Amino acid sequence: MHWADVIAEKLLEKGKEHVVSSGITPSGPIHVGSMREILTADAIARAIRDKGGEAELIYVADTADPLRKVYPFLENLGYEKWVGYPLAEIPAPNDEGTYADYFLNPFFEALNAVGVNPRVVDNYKAYKEGKYVNESKNACDNIEKIREILETVSGRQLPKNWFPWTFVNDDGKMISGKVLKYEWPIVEFEDENGDVFTNNIEKGEGKLPWRLDWPAKWNVLGVTFEAFGKDHATKGGSYDSGVKIVRDIYGGTEPEKTVYEWINLKGEGAMHSSTGLAISANEILEVIPPEVLRWLIMKPQPNRHIDFDPGIGILNLTGDYERVELDYNKNEEKTDVHRAYELSQVDTEMKESGDLLGQVKSYRNLLTLVQSKSSLDDMISSLKRIGILEESTEEIEEYLGKRVEYVKNWLARYAPDEIKFEIKKETPENEFDDEQKKVIKEIVTEFNAIEWNAEEIHNSFYRVQDKSEMEAKKIFEIVYLALLGQNYGPKMGFFLATNLEREFVVERLESY
């Protein structure tokens, strides 16, 4: 059984209705690794619904968190002065809206593209609206109990004057301080300079510290399931303390959990936006279709790490997906791999085979097409000319246009050189010997005689092989050299028939 179904069944044993929560702090560009959290949650929510349960997917944006430091991507933008302020109150790098929105909005676009539509909870607003009042009061009234929990579970010593609240000073900066006086909902405290401030907890001036904030979310939102990274799962970590706090302090229950592994950039290590070693979710969606991004995460078990290779690995990833797609449509009996394919669909309604363009839509074939033709119109008329496409509709053009964009972007940004080629406008310099020149003549003769389609072109290479006793491989090389200036290239039949006029090819060959 697919992992999402296993978890869903376990959850359904406990009840029919579920709240599946996930969340990320929008402190920078939200990268592919972060996608794993919400896509894992989404898969489980879908699996619950598929089995007749009800599931609501919630995304908590931790906009109340302070900016921790000046990240590499913030250097020289004057963010030093904003360190310590809530992300919801800091201006965006482009000065339009808040810092949090600046990073959240593109992420929501990405979520929308991959078919994830959670209810968004803005944590900053939630505090301001008093959503956490009960939990905050319980926390402030039970300092000693909480102290004991945190000290036992995490094994660390809390400061003498520890108070379960992160304060803000009059500027709105989040600071630590020493409590002078507490009388719900007002807390009076002193910062390290001896300045005295008051916060009204009821009004969300300040927030609960993380270890209390997380279980408060569980309680307020009624979370029954959450997938989170292993940093929170360590023994004595925030999940462990959260369990005790939600039970003993807030009077609720902890959610079921799944711990997922990180996504590494192949050969470089875990993605991490603060070190710049990360590819954002949006960047990836410019290079592969959304269903393939889902596939990247749906296929492996959550507890296995994923090596993401944006280079040649993209060909394997897309090829893998396309192979399973064909297999899915062929087989009645569905395996876990097929289930992973279902969960990779952007629309929950399964479409009839995605066979809109047959083999042409394959990433690999489009690589050839894109590198040979300058415009979408050219591509479409080529496809029509050789009969792969009977008639172009608006739907097809839009579909093909999107796929072409992915491939173009990949070629420009990540593709290794071996994959790239260019049809040379000027005849490339080649020193062909007599034998090769003889073969060229025979190729020209063949090309002039045949019907200009993929199959015939291929056949002609083998006829020349028989006549000339030169290996077909060598003959292919000659033609690649003449057209591309390199001794390798895309599948010849499809390539020539689709992309080049017979006259052009013949003329080029005759010029040697």
Added chain:
RNA sequence: GGGCCUGUAGCUCAGCUAGGUAGAGCGUCCGGCUUUUAACCGGACGGCCCAGGGUUCGAAUCCCUGCAGGCCCGCCA
């Protein structure tokens, strides 16, 4: 120091929750389709299931002890 995950065919992994004669994809080799930027179809080769112990009629699967790799323990997914 504490913890989590992983260790099964050359590679990537499934199988382990509820023990019952070892699986897939890719690669390799052979054959076919008149063959290619790492295409398609059929077949074959290929594994002391990390090691050692235990439970059991029976263990890749459960328990214990090691070893190796990755990672986490700072409100970093």
